[in-house]
C-alpha cells in the first residue's frame with residue numbers, strides 16, 4: 120500500500136462510519152456505493168484519466184485554478200488530497216456547478232459585472248470556466264470578448280483584481296528573457312501580445328488593453344480547443360498617449376508618453392528573441408491591436424523569421440473573405456463580378472482587400488483587374504494617386520485610383536456603385552440611411568459588413584441595414600447584434616469577427632508545428648469557413664455558421680491548414696499523420712474534470 124493510501128486509511132479509521140454519514144449528505148447524482156466501498160464522481164460518466172502532474176495537496180489544490188474542482192471533488196479525492204473539511208461536505212458534479220454558474224451569470228446586473236464574474240471563475244476553477252464558455256458560447260462570448268471586453272479594458276484599473284499573463288515594460292529592456300522565465304508554465308505554444316495602442320476601435324488604452332490578449336486566448340481554448348497552459352497573454356507597456364489614462368490614479372501601467380523610434384523597435388526585437396529563447400522557434404505569436412503604423416511593419420519584419428501573424432490584418436481578412444464567399448451563394452455573382460467599397464483603409468480594410476485580390480487572382484483574374492474592383496476611403500476621402508506627398512502609405516498606394524479626389528463615403532458609393540460595402544474605420548453610424556438605401560438601389564441583394572468594434576463603433580446596426588434595404592441585404596457585423604424581425608421574417612445577423620478564424624489557425628499551427636504562417640493559410644481558412652455556410656444558414660440570414668458550431672469550424676480550419684502545410688513542407692510535427700482531422704481532434708482540450716484517484720483505489724474494508 121502506498122504512503123498516501125495508508126495515511127488515508129488512518130484518517131478513515133479516525134472517522135467512524137464516515138461513509139454512511141457523508142452518504143446521507145451526498146446529492147443523488149454523486150454515486151456512492153457503500154457495498155463495494157467505491158465512490159465515483161458521476162455514475163453516468165466513466166472516470167477520466169488520473170491527473171498525475173500535481174504534487175500539490177490540501178488548500179494549494181483549491182487555490183490552483185487548473186486543478187481546482189471546488190465542490191466537485193469526490194469524497195475519495197478529498198481524503199487522498201488532504202482537502203476533506205476545506206469544502207462543504209456536499210459533493211456536486213460539474214453539470215450542477217454549471218447550473219450554479221449560469222444562475223450567477225444571469226443574476227448579475229450588467230455585462231461588466233458578468234465579465235468580472237467570469238474572470239473570477241477563470242481564476243478559481245479553469246475547467247468549469249471553459250466548460251461554461253464552450254457550451255454557452257453564444258451567451259458568454261459577447262462578455263469575455265467584444266463588445267463587453269472593450270468596456271472592461273476601459274475600466275481595467277477599477278476592475279483589476281489579480282494579474283493574468285505577463286506585463287513587460289520598456290523599462291525591463293535587457294531582462295525580458297528573465298521575465299519570461301518567471302512565467303510558471305514550461306510548455307507555452309501560443310502568445311497573444313498587444314502594446315495597447317489600438318484596442319478595438321477605442322484607441323490607445325495602454326496596459327488596460329491586457330483584456331484583449333486574455334479574451335482572445337480564452338477563445339483559443341473555448342473555440343479552438345487549445346490547452347490553456349499552452350497559452351500566454353502579454354501586454355508590452357511602453358507608456359500611453361491617452362491623456363485621460365496618464366492622469367488616471369488607478370492606471371496600472373507607466374503613465375508617460377509612448378516610447379517610440381529605435382528604443383521601441385529594439386524592445387520589440389528583444390521580446391521576440393526572448394520568446395523563442397524561452398519557448399522555442401515555433402512558438403506562435405499573434406500580434407493584436409497594435410496601431411497601424413507598427414502593425415504592418417512588424418508583420419513584414421517578422422513573418423519569415425518567426426511563427427507570427429497579425430490578427431487585425433490577416434485574421435480579419437480571412438473572416439471577411441469567408442463572408443464574401445458565402446454571400447456569393449445569395450447574390451449568385453462570381454467573386455470577380457463584385458465591386459468592393461471600404462470605409463477605412465487601415466489594418467482590417469487593407470488586409471481584407473489584399474486577400475480578396477489574392478482570391479480573385481486564384482480565379483484567373485489579373486492583379487490589375489482585381490485591384491480595380493476595390494475602392495477605399497480613409498479619413499481624407501477616396502484613396503487617389505495624386506494626393507499630396509506623404510498622404511498615402513505603400514499599402515494604400517496599391518489601391519489608390521487614378522482619378523479626381525472624392526471627399527465622402529456617400530459620394531464614393533454613388534460613384535462606384537459597389538455590390539459589397541465594408542466598414543472598418545471605427546466611425547459609428549458611417550453607413551447612413553441614404554448610403555444603405557443607395558446600396559439597395561444599386562443591388563438586388565446588397566452585401567453590407569459593419570465590422571468595427573465594439574458595438575458602439577459599428578457603422579450601422581443590423582436593424583438599420585435590414586430596414587433600409589427592405590430586408591434584402593446580406594449583413595454581418597464585427598460585434599454581435601440580436602436577431603431582427605422585419606415584415607414577419609427573422610434575420611440572424613452574422614458576426615464577421617476574426618474569432619471565426621484565429622482559434623483554428625492557432626490550432627493548426629500548434630499541432631502541426633508550423634514554422635511560418637503564409638498568406639495562403641488565411642485564404643485556405645477563408646475558403647474552409649465559406650464552405651461551411653449552408654443554404655439553411657443563409658435562409659436565416661446567417662453569413663457564418665452559428666457560434667454554437669464554432670468549435671467544429673476551428674477544427675475544420677485547422678484540418679484544412681494541416682493538409683496544406685504538410686504538402687508545402689511547412690509543418691514540423693512528424694511523422695505526418697495520415698488522418699489529419701483525427702490527429703488534431705486528439706489534441707483538443709477537454710474541460711471535463713479528471714479524477715485524482717487511481718483506478719485501482721477502493722475504500723478500505725473497515726469503512727461501511
Ligand SMILES: NC(=O)C1=CN([C@@H]2O[C@H](COP(=O)(O)OP(=O)(O)OC[C@H]3O[C@@H](n4cnc5c(N)ncnc54)[C@H](OP(=O)(O)O)[C@@H]3O)[C@@H](O)[C@H]2O)C=CC1
Pocket residue numbers: 317318319320321410411430431432435438462463464465466467468496497498499500542543544545546570571572573576596597598615616617618
Ligand atoms: N470584425 C473584426 O474582426 C475586426 C474589426 N476591426 C475593427 O475595425 C476598426 C478599424 O481597425 P483597423 O483597421 O485595425 O484600424 P486602423 O487604425 O488601422 O485603420 C482605421 C482606418 O479608418 C480610417 N478612418 C478614420 N476615420 C475615418 C473617417 N472619418 N472616414 C473614413 N475613414 C476613416 C483611417 O484613416 P487614415 O488612414 O486616414 O487614418 C484608417 O484608414 C476597429 O473598430 C476595429 O475594432 C479590426 C479588426 C478585426
Ligand SMILES: CC(=O)C(=O)O
Pocket residue numbers: 265318319320408430431571572597616617618
Ligand atoms: C476583433 C478585433 O480583433 C478587433 O476589433 O480589433
Ligand SMILES: [Mg+2]
Pocket residue numbers: 319407408430431
Ligand atoms: Mg484586434
